Amino acid sequence: MENALYELARKRRSVRRYGKGHISDEVIREILKTALTAPTSFGHKPVEFYVVRDQDLIRRIGACKQMGGSQINGADAVIVVTVRTEDRRAAEFWIEDGAIASSYILLAAEQYDLGACWVHIRNRMGQKKTSDEEIRELLGIPAGRTVLNLVALGEKGEAKRPYKEEDLHFENVHFVE
Numbered sequence: 112m113e114n115a116l117y118e119l120a121r122k123r124r125s126v127r128r129y130g131k132g133h134i135s136d137e138v139i140r141e142i143l144k145t146a147l148t149a150p151t152s153f154g155h156k157p158v159e160f161y162v163v164r165d166q167d168l169i170r171r172i173g174a175c176k177q178m179g180g181s182q183i184n185g186a187d188a189v190i191v192v193t194v195r196t197e198d199r200r201a202a203e204f205w206i207e208d209g210a211i212a213s214s215y216i217l218l219a220a221e222q223y224d225l226g227a228c229w230v231h232i233r234n235r236m237g238q239k240k241t242s243d244e245e246i247r248e249l250l251g252i253p254a255g256r257t258v259l260n261l262v263a264l265g266e267k268g269e270a271k272r273p274y275k276e277e278d279l280h281f282e283n284v285h286f287v288e
């Protein structure tokens with residue numbers, strides 16, 4: 112049987128340089144539709160996405176991460192992945208829930224041949240407060256959410272070699288008899 116997901120996954124690489132091409136809102140919606148199918152603990156669906164297209168705002172989000180935040184400059188869109196950590200039921204698994212949804216975004220972006228990169232936010236510092244606090248303040252994200260990460264999206268501005276069978280760490284796979 113053809114493994115279509117493997118074919119997609121092996122092409123997905125972190126792309127940190129972007130071209131000038133514009134991603135339509137429709138494609139962004141399709142990508143997020145995929146992310147909304149991601150499994151969440153107990154099916155609580157606590158992950159919320161904030162889509163930012165404005166270039167100045169993207170730069171200001173980048174400034175909320177002291178080290179390396181500027182890497183999102185030039186991305187056509189940034190998806191801020193937040194989780195409703197105020198929800199006691201969801202709080203225990205918030206990292207897992209946000210991370211799985213983010214992985215879906217990365218794969219969905221590859222399907223549209225878009226460049227994408229996970230930019231870490233949890234436990235990172237901004238200019239004065241944590242990156243999470245500064246991003247929430249900047250975007251007016253309601254209380255009770257925590258920012259896990261960003262996903263920067265844009266036309267691919269660098270070519271990355273797809274993974275090949277030889278690149279896979281099959282030594283990490285153990286079949287238990």
Ligand SMILES: Cc1cc2nc3c(=O)[nH]c(=O)nc-3n(C[C@H](O)[C@H](O)[C@H](O)COP(=O)(O)O)c2cc1C
Nearest residue numbers: 123124125126127179182228229230231232260271
């Ligand atoms: C939890 C996590 C945090 C990451 N944080 C960053 C980051 O802050 N900046 C960045 O450029 N890449 C980040 N990445 C991307 C990794 O550096 C990248 O996936 C890794 O180097 C493997 O390369 P590949 O994505 O091309 O397979 C992160 C990835 C994960 C899963």
